[in-house]
Amino acid sequence: MLRVSRSDSAYHHGNLGPALEDAALDLMRTQGHTSLSLREVARRAGVSHNAPYHHFGDRTGLLKRVSERSMAELVSAMRAAQASAEDASPRERAVRVGGAYVGYAAEHPERFRVVYDPEVCVPGSPTPTMAPLITEIEGILAETTAALLPPGAEAALMPLTVAVWGSVHGLAELVVAGHITQDDVEPALVALLDPGSSARLAP
Amino acid sequence: MLRVSRSDSAYHHGNLGPALEDAALDLMRTQGHTSLSLREVARRAGVSHNAPYHHFGDRTGLLKRVSERSMAELVSAMRAAQASAEDASPRERAVRVGGAYVGYAAEHPERFRVVYDPEVCVPGSPTPTMAPLITEIEGILAETTAALLPPGAEAALMPLTVAVWGSVHGLAELVVAGHITQDDVEPALVALLDPGSSARLAP
DNA sequence: TCACCGATATGGACAGTGTCTAGATTCTGG
DNA sequence: CCAGAATCTAGACACTGTCCATATCGGTGA
Numbered sequence A, B: 001m002l003r004v005s006r007s008d009s010a011y012h013h014g015n016l017g018p019a020l021e022d023a024a025l026d027l028m029r030t031q032g033h034t035s036l037s038l039r040e041v042a043r044r045a046g047v048s049h050n051a052p053y054h055h056f057g058d059r060t061g062l063l064k065r066v067s068e069r070s071m072a073e074l075v076s077a078m079r080a081a082q083a084s085a086e087d088a089s090p091r092e093r094a095v096r097v098g099g100a101y102v103g104y105a106a107e108h109p110e111r112f113r114v115v116y117d118p119e120v121c122v123p124g125s126p127t128p129t130m131a132p133l134i135t136e137i138e139g140i141l142a143e144t145t146a147a148l149l150p151p152g153a154e155a156a157l158m159p160l161t162v163a164v165w166g167s168v169h170g171l172a173e174l175v176v177a178g179h180i181t182q183d184d185v186e187p188a189l190v191a192l193l194d195p196g197s198s199a200r201l202a203p
Numbered sequence C: 001t002c003a004c005c006g007a008t009a010t011g012g013a014c015a016g017t018g019t020c021t022a023g024a025t026t027c028t029g030g
Numbered sequence D: 001c002c003a004g005a006a007t008c009t010a011g012a013c014a015c016t017g018t019c020c021a022t023a024t025c026g027g028t029g030a
Helices: A016-027 A038-044 A059-084 A090-107 A109-115 A130-146 A154-177 A182-193 B016-027 B038-045 B059-084 B090-107 B109-115 B130-146 B154-177 B182-193
Strands: none
Touching (some): A016 A038, A016 A059, A038 A059, A059 A090, A090 A109, A090 A130, A109 A154, A130 A154, A154 A182, A154 B182, B016 B038, B016 B059, B038 B059, B059 B090, B059 B130, B090 B109, B090 B130, B090 B154, B090 B182, B109 B154, B130 B154, B154 B182
16 A cells, blocks of 8 residues: 555555545445545555544545545546647537536536535635636636637626536536436537527627 | 324324425425435424335435426426517527526525435436426427527527526526526626627627 | 225335534645 | 644534335225
8 A cells, every 4th residue: 555654554645635535536436425435445545434523623524635636537528529629610619628527527526516515615615726726727717718719709708608518518418317318419619609599689 | 283194183183295295395494405314304394213114115215206396396486487488589488497597406406406316316217296397497498499599590409498498407506506696687688698799700 | 975096296215315523534734 | 943824634514305114184985
């Protein structure tokens, strides 16, 4: 077992915090984070049922940490998509970035779900680690959205950014909940960003 | 206390099922459905901790029932908005229907959340009561979306309907999670449905 | 009318959980 | 080298979901 500590004693684990997080993430592959048991996590890590308390305070503390790591992964996926679509058209890039968002949710539904659980993360008072991640998501979406706007429409950036966030987030939730398939997502995003779709009537 | 039974005996409640649902809905005004306790619900209704089992089978059974009632309320709100915007423009109507969706979520966050909890409702095998409600939501959204399409673009109806569902659902979730305010929703929907917003580049 | 049966409600029991307190062990800085 | 901080363990408590056996009620057929 990997140890940060130099001692071979079994009493102190040496790297328990991350080990517990890993165990939790592993358990969340097969069960929802709502039914995740602190004691089972401790059992997985081979440690007493109370050891987690010295690292996370309480159950929500562990979930907060897990949601931070998940949010970081989500941001990475979006940044990667943004970079890989650097030379594509703004609309193509928006579809790719949105696809990355939904793709992460589809691949790790429970990690995605814990990130947006109001009982875990309250955006009004986010964790020091979580706050910049939220800012970065908003930034990526704003950049992606800005490229879609016609010149002179900069005033619409903020509301449209919110709309884009809502769209990809909603599609992700619908996929996770099982109401739509991941195959439905790209056509939906394309249709949404097609200016012809909703152009029937004048304002 | 309201009794369906004619007897005044306290042994049989007479109308326990709905009474338990009401108690659960009431508790969910102040606590999440994930931390909702079957025993507390029973206590609220003034019955033994085991009485709920004869009506719902298990905890998830009660949550399923609660989510059915909540989904019915959500559908009603959308139908009402659709009717009240009968004479408005398609875009105005879409904003109103979407606003009703988000409004319900903002007003009853926990009822909204339980409806889309994958551990409660699995769309693949929905409850007999839930199935038509899901169909009706999709129908309302399809009607609202169809009116937005230019003539000859009927092929885009399905993907755009999915996109609209995703958009309003995502905005609702973001409001519930606290990432945006309800005041952000209408501008976002307007921006999203404005054909000028995303018209910068040709396909 | 009345005995019976299914539906409804009760109580006790059990394993599992989150969290508190107290105590044991190891690490570390002066 | 040693005292205090950090880490981990053990025991206890209240609470939970669920199973089982039991009690009560309402209606139905003889």
